[in-house]
Amino acid sequence: MSTAAPPTRGRPGGSRGTDLLAAARDVFLAHQYAGATMDAVAARARISKQTLYRQYPSKDELYAAVVRDWVDRGRDAMSPHLQKLTVTTDIRNGLLELARTLHAGVLSDPVLRMRTLITAEAERFPDVAADYVRRSWDRNQTLLADALEHLSERRLLRIESSQMAAEQFTWLALAAPLNRLTLTAGAARYTPDELETLVQEAVTTFLGRYEMP
Amino acid sequence: MSTAAPPTRGRPGGSRGTDLLAAARDVFLAHQYAGATMDAVAARARISKQTLYRQYPSKDELYAAVVRDWVDRGRDAMSPHLQKLTVTTDIRNGLLELARTLHAGVLSDPVLRMRTLITAEAERFPDVAADYVRRSWDRNQTLLADALEHLSERRLLRIESSQMAAEQFTWLALAAPLNRLTLTAGAARYTPDELETLVQEAVTTFLGRYEMP
DNA sequence: CCTACCGATCGGTAGG
DNA sequence: CCTACCGATCGGTAGG
Structure with missing residues (x-):
């Protein structure tokens, strides 16, 4: 036929x-x-x-x-990891895992390039940039805030504003390498050891503020 | 003549x-x-x-x-503010002031535009980007680390790694609005109230980790 | 579908 | 100094 x-x-x-x-x-x-x-x-x-x-x-x-x-395509990339976090029994380990996931997801070459592209064209295409921020960035921040809220209800954390806590966690884990790799187009690579140290320190500072006493 | x-x-x-x-x-x-x-x-x-x-x-x-x-031209913009921080007697207020200074310095329109420009051209001009990161960003981070070290010696803070502490402080105060304003070319403005809340929360989390007990 | 072309832009030069 | 131009690039079109 x-x-x-x-x-x-x-x-x-x-x-x-x-x-x-x-x-x-x-x-x-x-x-x-x-x-x-x-x-x-x-x-x-x-x-x-x-x-x-x-x-x-x-x-x-x-x-x-x-x-x-x-x-x-990247809409629900974080969901399974956040799902896993909400049911963890070891809060420190759960947060360490999440921080490593954030690194893998955001510090990859294509994600960094897409961010640079959107940033460079944000003035000429404000709607494209706003849509990206809202549906990609803000959405993931809200999902993380919900997960932290859940952990707060389970008495594993003590959080007043889950949105603020989500932002602080994200940036403690992510901001330094994101800033550096963005400005140098990935030329200033971080070693796995440096990233692991960063993750540990980020979680320690986060728990210093939000851990249940 | x-x-x-x-x-x-x-x-x-x-x-x-x-x-x-x-x-x-x-x-x-x-x-x-x-x-x-x-x-x-x-x-x-x-x-x-x-x-x-x-x-x-x-x-x-x-x-x-x-x-x-x-x-x-921007080489020593932070120095006087860091100088002031090292001799403060009120650690919380000193850090709040510094965070506000960081906002004013980094979240301005020309600084954001310069960062976007350098980022977009980082692949074609790697040396220009590397020089900017080293002499502008890394230098200020080191100056802040020195100031925190000094406060640690004055027993106002308890810091193990002053470089790590400097990065955490910087990004707790700066990362969220920097990320947002960068991606939207300044279209998503923060209100003064939002920035002040951010500053307060950043300092609280920072002191939760590094304050002298 | 494909190729060849238009019209506009712009870095760099002095040919004309 | 200034203007006019070259040569190359590229988005968009079908003129030729």
Whole structure:
């Protein structure tokens, strides 16, 4: 039957939909907005520029779609880890694990590049930036606050403002390497030992304030 | 004497030296690297492109000079405030003051723009970025660590690693608004009340760990 | 679908 | 000093 052609034969290997966005994302992350040419996107997606422009009528709209797709795909990355934290019996170990998860999630090359891209284009694309902050950053902060709230109800922590506690935890664990790697485009790598020391110290300071006496 | 011509008459008002760098800085901060044209720099400095290119043979070298000049000019901005902290008798108030100073210094529009510019160009100009981090950021962190060390010797704090304590203080006070303002290009402004709450909470958590019992 | 092209921008130079 | 220009790049289009 002609409708049962082998998958490797069907249409001539052009990317579309998610694949096109993945190709575009690669190009934007590798070269930033200005350096990402529509020719490069089309070539990487193995489609013609004509086809590219039929799906996204301008570079601006392609960029907005790439960021939206990125946020959608990373929406619930933290949830399972926070779920695990809420049922822990060892509060210190639970927080240490979470801090290491934060490092792995945020200090990776693609995440740092996406943050730099969004930051550099925030003035020209304020809505794209605001959507990223709200649906990615704020959402994860709220989920962490909920988890801390839960631990507070279980009498493992003593927290007045769970939002403030969530921010303090996040930044104690994350801010130093995030600042450094961001400013140097990843050139100033942290060693695993340095990160582990940072995690330990962050949790110690956090528990100094919020541990149940 | 011809050498005593009035200052308003001498040469036809063109900028050079520091003035040229100030003009270039304005243009780079307003439009980022790609959007800053050499024509705009020359126009703002009121010199010809020919004169501009005689002083800086390429846009790349002009950019590097602008960042170097920026670091030089901001080199000792923190020193007087840290000096004040080391002789305080009220440790909590001293730290609150310092946190407010950090906010004023780092969360200003030009500083945020310079950080975004350096970040966006860090891959193409790794040496410029590394020099900024070392001479601006690392230096201030070390100065703060020295001040905390001093307070530790005065038995107002109990600190094991003054570098770690300095980083924790900095990021407890600064990271949340810095992250937000950076990602949104300053669109998500913090109210003075929010900043003051943040400062209070940062100092409370910091003292929870490092206050002398 | 594909290629060739337009129109605009901009770093850098002095050809014309 | 200044203006006009070159050469290259690139978003977007179908003119030619």
